[in-house]
Amino acid sequence: MNAVTGIxxxxxxxxxxxxxxxxxxxxxxxxxxxxxxxxxxxxxxSELAAYxxxxxxxLIGDLHVYKGGIFVLGGAAGVGKSFCLSQLAISGATGAPWxxxxxxRRFRTMILQAENGLVRLSSEYRVHCEVDLDxxxxxxxDVDTFAFEDPAFCEEFRREIEAFQPDVxxxxxxxxxxxxxxxxxxxxxxxNIIACLPAGDARPALMxxxxxxxPRLGESAKGRGLLNLLSGSxxxxxxxxxxxxxxxxxxxxxxxxxxxxxxxxxxxxxxxxTAWRREGVRFVGPVEEFDWESFNNGGTxxxxxxxxxxxxxxxxxxxxxxxxxxKAEATKALMKIGDVGRSAAYMALDSAGRFGPTLRVNPAxxxxxxxxxxxxxxxx
Numbered sequence: 001m002n003a004v005t006g007i008x009x010x011x012x013x014x015x016x017x018x019x020x021x022x023x024x025x026x027x028x029x030x031x032x033x034x035x036x037x038x039x040x041x042x043x044x045x046s047e048l049a050a051y052x053x054x055x056x057x058x059l060i061g062d063l064h065v066y067k068g069g070i071f072v073l074g075g076a077a078g079v080g081k082s083f084c085l086s087q088l089a090i091s092g093a094t095g096a097p098w099x100x101x102x103x104x105r106r107f108r109t110m111i112l113q114a115e116n117g118l119v120r121l122s123s124e125y126r127v128h129c130e131v132d133l134d135x136x137x138x139x140x141x142d143v144d145t146f147a148f149e150d151p152a153f154c155e156e157f158r159r160e161i162e163a164f165q166p167d168v169x170x171x172x173x174x175x176x177x178x179x180x181x182x183x184x185x186x187x188x189x190x191x192n193i194i195a196c197l198p199a200g201d202a203r204p205a206l207m208x209x210x211x212x213x214x215p216r217l218g219e220s221a222k223g224r225g226l227l228n229l230l231s232g233s234x235x236x237x238x239x240x241x242x243x244x245x246x247x248x249x250x251x252x253x254x255x256x257x258x259x260x261x262x263x264x265x266x267x268x269x270x271x272x273x274t275a276w277r278r279e280g281v282r283f284v285g286p287v288e289e290f291d292w293e294s295f296n297n298g299g300t301x302x303x304x305x306x307x308x309x310x311x312x313x314x315x316x317x318x319x320x321x322x323x324x325x326x327k328a329e330a331t332k333a334l335m336k337i338g339d340v341g342r343s344a345a346y347m348a349l350d351s352a353g354r355f356g357p358t359l360r361v362n363p364a365x366x367x368x369x370x371x372x373x374x375x376x377x378x379x380x
Contacts, residue, residue, distance in 0.1 A: 054201075055105075056105065058104045058105075059092070059103070059104060059105065059107055059167065059168065059205060060088075060091070060098055060101050060102070060103055060104070061098075061101035061102060061262075061265075061268070061271065062265065062267070062268030062269055062271065063241075063242075063265070063267035063268045064101055064242050064244075064262060064265055064268070064271070065088075065101075065168070065205055065207070065242065066205060066241075066267070067107075067167055067168075067203070067204060067205050068201075068203045068204070068205065069205050069206075069240075069241040069242070070190075070205075070206045070208070070239055070240045070241060071205060071206065071207045071208065071240050071241060071242045071243070071244075072174075072207070072208045072209075072210050072230065072236060072237070072240040072242075072243045072244070073085060073207060073208070073209050073210070073243075073244045073245075073246065074210045074211065074212045074226075074229065074230045074231075074243065074244070074245045074246070075211070075212055075245060075246035075247065076211065076212055076214075076247070076248070077211060079246050079247065079248055079258065080246060080258065080278055080283070081172070081173075081209050081246055082113070082115055082116060082172055082209070083124070083278070083281050083282070083283065084099070084246055084260075084283065085111065085170050085172060085207065085209055086111070086124060086125075086128065086281070087099075087282070087283060088109065088168070088170070088207065089109035089111060089133075089136070089137045089139075089168075089170070090128055090131075090133065090137070091103050092106060092107040092108065092109045092136060092137075092167065092168060093106065093108075093109075093131070093133050093135075093136035093137055094106075094131055099244075099260045099274060099276065099283070100260075100271075100274045100285075100286055101271070106136070107136070107166075107167035107168060108135075108136050108137070108138075108164065108165065108166045108167050108168070109136065109137055109138075109166055109167070109168045109169075109170060110137075110138045110160070110161065110164055110166035110168070110169050110170070110204075111137070111138065111139045111140065111169075111170040111172060112140050112143065112146070112157070112169065112170065112171055112172070113139065113140055113142070113143065113170070113171075113172040113173075114142060114143040114144070114145065114146065114172070114173065114176045115142070115172055115173060116142060117141070117142045118141060118142075121139060121141075123281075124281045125139075127280060127281050127282070128281070138160075138164050138166070143176070145176055146171070146176045146177040148177060148189065148192035148193055148195075148196065149192060154192070154195070154196045157196050158196055161196070161197070161198065161204075162198075165202075166204050167204050167205065168204055168205045168206075168207060169197070169204050169205070169206050169207070170207045170209065171193065171206065171207070171208050171209065172209035173209045173210065173211065174189075174208050174209060174210040174211075174236065175210075175211065175231075177189045177192075177193060183234070183235055186235040186236060187235055190235070190239055193206065194206075208236075208240065210230055210231060210236055211230075211231045212226075212229040212230055212231060212245060213229055213230075213231045222261070222273070222296060223261070223263060223270070223273075224263050224264065224270070225263070226243075226245040226247075226261055226263035227243055227245075227263045227264050229245065230243070230245075237264065240264070241264075241265070241266045241267060242262060242264055242265045242266065242267075243262070243263050243264040244260065244261065244262050244263070245260075245261050245263055246258055246259070246260055247259045247261070249275065249290070249295055249343045250342070250343045250346045250347060251346070252327075252331065252342065252343075252346040254328060255342060255343070255346065256277055256278045256279070257275055257276070257277055257278075257287060257290065257342075257343065258275070258276050258277075258278060258283065259273055259274070259275050259276075259295065260273065260274050260275075260276060260283075261273040261274075274286040275287040275290035275292070275295075289341070290341070290343075291340065291341040291343050291344050294340070294341065294343050294344035294347055295343060308338045308339060308340050308344070309334055309338045309340060309344060309345065309348045309355075310338075311355065311358060313334060313337050313338050314334075314348075314355060314358060314359075314370050315370065316337060317330060317333040317334060317337060318330075318368070318369045318370045320370075320372060321369055321370045321371060321372035322369075322372075323369060324362060324365075324367040324368065324369045325367060325368055325369070326366070326367055326368070327346075327349055327366070327368060330345075330349055330368050331345045331346050331349065332345075334348055334349075349368060358370050358371065
């Protein structure tokens with residue numbers, strides 16, 4: 001029984017009686033050559049009830065991340081997942097909270113990544129290195145492929161892990177490890193990766209960086225429903241013990257607000273979603289004045305700040321349909337006249353939103369206005 005949450009996790013079962021020291025070199029599975037691997041350990045209910053989580057196991061939050069577990073961070077391409085995971089590594093080095101979640105102890109992070117070259121990494125860590133991270137963080141160069149099916153690749157990865165002894169390993173991105181989205185390919189990828197990790201108490205947490213699929217028309221997932229957005233097999237949502245999703249607050253290319261949500265936590269509460277502002281390579285926050293009602297309503301109205309934007313505001317900024325504005329100009333005008341945030345103003349200009357039938361767009365230059373007929377009806 002977990003002393004922190006009161007929830008039992010088989011991965012954190014009490015330690016079995018320690019076996020006699022193994023003799024001889026270890027194979028990839030952690031058992032000595034010539035000795036048979038033990039697959040099963042059973043416990044009495046009294047043993048489970050007496051189990052206490054070791055102090056060094058919880059790393060972040062209410063067992064949102066803990067040593068030995070598997071976790072996933074999902075998000076659309078370009079949303080900033082790699083920056084988010086760099087902040088996880090820095091939180092481990094400094095003890096600072098990670099997206100509002102408490103860091104329980106300092107820990108080491110190794111990032112195996114195939115997304116960013118040295119130019120991008122150099123510009124990122126010039127910003128972060130105002131504190132000494134060298135003892136706590138390792139980042140790979142841009143790996144061509146995660147060749148976990150290749151014994152030579154796996155052996156080299158094991159040597160790096162043994163030398164650095166990380167508490168957390170980040171795999172960025174998942175689609176470089178799983179060759180296809182079929183369930184058998186995902187399970188094989190997990191098996192191959194786990195076979196590279198140390199066994200028992202030495203096994204680090206594994207954080208996987210994954211893409212989310214594009215939401216379907218009219219779909220507005222939030223909370224636990226975000227788990228369904230993870231791209232590929234359902235295995236990606238079922239094997240990890242906790243899952244997080246990073247979302248842009250709006251589709252506005254000038255927008256810099258993002259929402260961080262936990263949509264699964266097998267060992268504790270999810271916790272509330274939080275809003276953050278991206279400033280270069282950092283996420284700063286939480287943003288206290290964030291327009292949650294507009295974000296949760298998907299820009300379709302329904303109360304709160306988003307309800308402050310009315311059709312009369314559109315009539316005024318577009319001068320009854322005579323004036324054309326770029327989306328950025330219209331957004332700023334609505335923010336001022338409706339006293340709303342950027343996300344609410346931007347969503348009011350969504351052609352799929354509640355003002356969609358009123359809006360028109362010039363295909364030649366992308367500028368917005370409204371249909372004069374709508375203006376006439378609004379003035380009646």
